Amino acid sequence: MRHCQTCNRNVFFCSGDAEALEHAKAGHCIAKPQPDESDLPPIYIGEPKPPPPLPMPEQLARQVEFNRERAKTAALRDLKYANRFCPQCGYPCPDWLAECRVCGYGIGRVPKPK
Numbered sequence: 001m002r003h004c005q006t007c008n009r010n011v012f013f014c015s016g017d018a019e020a021l022e023h024a025k026a027g028h029c030i031a032k033p034q035p036d037e038s039d040l041p042p043i044y045i046g047e048p049k050p051p052p053p054l055p056m057p058e059q060l061a062r063q064v065e066f067n068r069e070r071a072k073t074a075a076l077r078d079l080k081y082a083n084r085f086c087p088q089c090g091y092p093c094p095d096w097l098a099e100c101r102v103c104g105y106g107i108g109r110v111p112k113p114k
Helices: 017-025 057-077
Strands: 010-013 029-031
Touching: 017 029, 017 057
Parallel strands: 010 029
Antiparallel strands: none
């Protein structure tokens, strides 16, 4: 645990999903490891160029891991809007989402009250 000078709160380092969920549900500030983006294939913007070479299998695996960690971060960020948790992975799922953003489980949208 460290103290954040910006928000003046304790920040808990979470090494796994269960720990991150536990601290986020308790309303704590958290920090968690993120995969490194530097190994991902480059994105090209501008005039069309020859297609980049296909990524290697290990690059694809790192990209999948990176995207999953970003989805976990987004799910934890939206915890205050979630009244339910994914039955498959346990991450919070806001009512407006039809699928869990972490694992893709089809949880269905919650209808707005009338």
